Amino acid sequence: MKIGKCILPLLTTLLFACNDFLDYKDKDKVIPSKLEEYSELVYGELIHASAGSSCYNILLMSDDFGSMVEGDKGDKRREYLNWFNWAKEPQYTPDGAEKEDPAWEFLYHKILMCNVIENDVVKFEDDLEGVKYRLLGEVQAIRAMSYWYLVNMYGEPWRSEEQAAMAMGVPVNEETSIKDKIYARETLAKNYELMETDLKNSLINFEKGEKKNTAFRPNPDVVRLFLSRIYLEQKRYGDVITVCNELLRETQRIVIPLAWMLMNQDSWTGEHPMVARDAGSLLFTWWTRDALPTYSAEYGCGRFSVSQELMALAKENTNDVRGKSYTCWDYSGKKIYKYDYDARGYSKCYGMNYRLEEAYFNRAEAYLCTGERDLAMADLTEVYQERIMNESDSKLSAASDDEAWKIFRKEKRVEFCFEDIRWFDIRRWGLSIEHVYHDYNAKENFVTYVLEAESPNYVLPLPLDVVRQNATIERNKRVEPIVK
Numbered sequence: 001m002k003i004g005k006c007i008l009p010l011l012t013t014l015l016f017a018c019n020d021f022l023d024y025k026d027k028d029k030v031i032p033s034k035l036e037e038y039s040e041l042v043y044g045e046l047i048h049a050s051a052g053s054s055c056y057n058i059l060l061m062s063d064d065f066g067s068m069v070e071g072d073k074g075d076k077r078r079e080y081l082n083w084f085n086w087a088k089e090p091q092y093t094p095d096g097a098e099k100e101d102p103a104w105e106f107l108y109h110k111i112l113m114c115n116v117i118e119n120d121v122v123k124f125e126d127d128l129e130g131v132k133y134r135l136l137g138e139v140q141a142i143r144a145m146s147y148w149y150l151v152n153m154y155g156e157p158w159r160s161e162e163q164a165a166m167a168m169g170v171p172v173n174e175e176t177s178i179k180d181k182i183y184a185r186e187t188l189a190k191n192y193e194l195m196e197t198d199l200k201n202s203l204i205n206f207e208k209g210e211k212k213n214t215a216f217r218p219n220p221d222v223v224r225l226f227l228s229r230i231y232l233e234q235k236r237y238g239d240v241i242t243v244c245n246e247l248l249r250e251t252q253r254i255v256i257p258l259a260w261m262l263m264n265q266d267s268w269t270g271e272h273p274m275v276a277r278d279a280g281s282l283l284f285t286w287w288t289r290d291a292l293p294t295y296s297a298e299y300g301c302g303r304f305s306v307s308q309e310l311m312a313l314a315k316e317n318t319n320d321v322r323g324k325s326y327t328c329w330d331y332s333g334k335k336i337y338k339y340d341y342d343a344r345g346y347s348k349c350y351g352m353n354y355r356l357e358e359a360y361f362n363r364a365e366a367y368l369c370t371g372e373r374d375l376a377m378a379d380l381t382e383v384y385q386e387r388i389m390n391e392s393d394s395k396l397s398a399a400s401d402d403e404a405w406k407i408f409r410k411e412k413r414v415e416f417c418f419e420d421i422r423w424f425d426i427r428r429w430g431l432s433i434e435h436v437y438h439d440y441n442a443k444e445n446f447v448t449y450v451l452e453a454e455s456p457n458y459v460l461p462l463p464l465d466v467v468r469q470n471a472t473i474e475r476n477k478r479v480e481p482i483v484k
Contacts (some may be wrong), residue, residue, distance in 0.1 A: 020190055038121055042135060045113050046142050046286075047216065050351070051106035057083045057090065057460070058153065063433040066307035066333070071300025075440040077326040081215040084304070084435055085481045086457045091464050103153060104463045107146040108247040114143035117414035120178040133209030137202045142286075144198035145226055147172075151191045152461045156476070157427045158233045164188040168476060185474055192230055199227050206329035213252065215282040215349065221251050223266040223356050225348075228362040233428060244359045253356040254280045261321045263335065270326060270346060275339035275419065277348035281356040285349035297425040299334065306333030306417075314414050319390040322414055338418055353391045353419065357383050361412050373404045379414035380411055387415075410428075426451075427458040434484065448484040455479070 032038050059065060060083040067077060067084065079099055082090040091100050106194035118139045124132050147170070156167040169191040206220045213219075224247035231239040256279045263272040276282070304331045314323035325331045328338045340347040364379035381396045388394040396411075398404035409429075413422060426433060432453040439445040451457060459476040467473060 002405055032120075032125060033308075035121070035124055035127060035135065038117055038135055039131060042117060042138050042142075043115075046110055046117075046139070048287070048350075049110075049216075050287045050289060051102050054103040054106045054287075055149070055153075055289060055352075055420060056080075057101060057103075058420055059418065060084050060304065061086060062422040062426060063307055063435070064310055064417045064422050065304050065435070066309075067302075067435065067437050068305045068334075069438045069440050069443045070303045073299075073301040075302035077302050077437075077440075080304070081437070084403060085437065085447075086451045086455070088457075088478045088480045089461060092459065098464060100464050101460065102463075103149065104466060108173060110146045111143055112175065112178070114139040114146070115174060115176045116142075117127075128210060130210035133207075134212065134289050137205035137209055137219040137220075137223075138204065139224075140198045140202035141196060141223050144195045144202070145218075145222075147191060147195050147198075148226060148229065151188065151195075152424050152427070153186055154311060154462065154476075155191065156459055157430075158188060158192070161189070164192065164234075168474065182470070192234060193483040195230055196227070199223050199230075214450045215277065215285050218284060221247060221253065221356075224250075225283060225359060227419065228359065235367045235369070239367040241363055241370075244363035247355075247359045248356075248363075251283070251356060252357075253283060254445055255357055255360070255383055255386050256281045256355070258321065258389070261327055261387065262389070264327050265321060267326050270337040270340060272346050273337055273340045274328060275349070275353050275355065276345060280308070282349060283354045283356060285353045288351040302438075303334070306336065308333075310413065310417055313410055314373060315395070317388065319388045319393050319480070320414075322387055326418070336418055355419075358421070361408075361415070364408060368404055370400070371401075373398060373401055376404060376408065380408060383415060430454045450482040450484050452482060 032041055060080055065084065069075075077084070078095065079093045079097070081087075081094055082092065089099060093099055096418070118136060121132055121135045122141075126132060156163075158164050158167075158321045165187060167188040169186045169188040170482040172186050172190065172194060173183060174278040175181070202223045203220055206223070224243050227243045228240050228247070231237075231243065256274060260272055260279050261274065264270065264274075272279070277285070285417045311323070311329075311333055314320060314328070316322070321327050326337050329336045339349075339351075339353065360379045360382050364376040367373070367376035367379065376397050377398055381394070384396050385391075396407055398407055412425065416422065425431075430453050432455075433451050435449045435451075437447050437449065439447075456479055459478070461478060462473065462475055467475065
């Protein structure tokens with residue numbers, strides 16, 4: 001592979017002040033000097049800090065979203081259309097205005113901060129409370145998770161060990177300060193090696209460190225979940241099963257109970273969103289992002305909405321609470337209640353969330369890939385039985401492997417819709433999907449856009465600023481949108 005080079009964007013201020021406990025060194029920089037201060041730094045700069053609408057595009061590109069036109073209050077879709085139709089260059093609106101993707105800079109800033117904090121914290125002597133090792137575990141987890149998003153947005157999908165050894169990944173930044181430096185793209189294999197090393201080291205440090213039983217700090221549960229993700233992508237199914245076994249054995253979280261799901265049914269308040277701090281299954285939550293178009297656009301206009309296909313899947317079983325109004329979305333699919341974004345704050349968590357249910361699905365997929373169909377169905381049933389109102393209808397079974405895969409993919413799509421997972425599954429499985437887009441001025445007219453299987457548009461284009469800083473950087477090939 002021809003290795004391209006890039007200049008990582010200028011990053012925001014390295015360190016931040018919390019009240020007055022930090023030691024001021026000059027007018028521009030404040031340096032923490034105690035482990036407790038680094039703990040505040042991790043929370044404020046790595047967990048709480050956000051970047052507006054980062055990653056909105058991976059939701060819009062998935063088949064979770066559809067498009068609808070009603071009323072005459074204007075078309076709210078146009079500035080996002082080129083993400084929705086998988087345009088060759090989606091960072092320009094149809095009117096030619098720039099709408100740059102902020103995720104690259106945001107995630108590389110987190111990586112830089114992890115490097116800085118790790119470099120400083122490792123120099124402290126061991127403390128009786130184990131704060132040092134807990135902090136090392138946290139920054140190694142966040143660094144690996146940040147690379148996971150970068151690789152799965154801007155790198156090629158993993159197909160095989162041979163392909164990954166040559167495939168285009170993302171740059172690795174090991175610096176502990178901001179430098180005007182040229183960074184080379186690494187191979188996909190190198191990226192995965194780095195992520196696995198960080199996650200394994202994180203587990204070692206968590207074992208030695210202070211225990212925090214909270215979803216608001218990185219923890220062994222979410223580390224094991226991300227290990228299961230990268231093992232699935234690498235087709236290391238035995239490792240997926242092992243790490244999911246460990247997670248399910250060690251965690252204190254539970255599958256969201258049916259009783260919680262039912263509290264929102266036919267209720268307009270949305271007080272008990274499915275993804276919430278108090279729902280029981282939350283492993284980790286971090287950084288908030290701006291409301292998506294489907295949340296913010298007013299009624300009576302052209303807007304994005306829950307796709308008709310997804311709504312139909314969720315309603316195939318009339319006893320499935322996920323297809324009921326106000327549990328995941330309202331009657332028409334105009335507003336999503338799955339996790340809350342308005343001022344009421346019923347979710348009581350951030351915008352990026354990871355739930356215990358995924359461990360059952362990841363292990364089930366590994367079982368299917370190793371010929372253990374009955375074990376896979378048993379794992380899916382662990383979740384399914386908490387989504388079905390009729391107990392006699394709450395066990396899943398399959399008479400063939402093909403049927404088992406069909407059930408698995410349907411259940412995963414319905415269970416994790418609007419939680420980012422779907423786009424990554426589309427790339428990982430090499431799926432073809434379609435988006436229907438109705439003309440605002442003539443509602444009876446529509447265009448069907450197609451994302452073909454194994455499309456080069458699975459890989460997002462580099463942010464415009466990165467390309468401007470280095471015009472020679474290796475850019476992934478993308479194609480014009482296909483119209484059916």
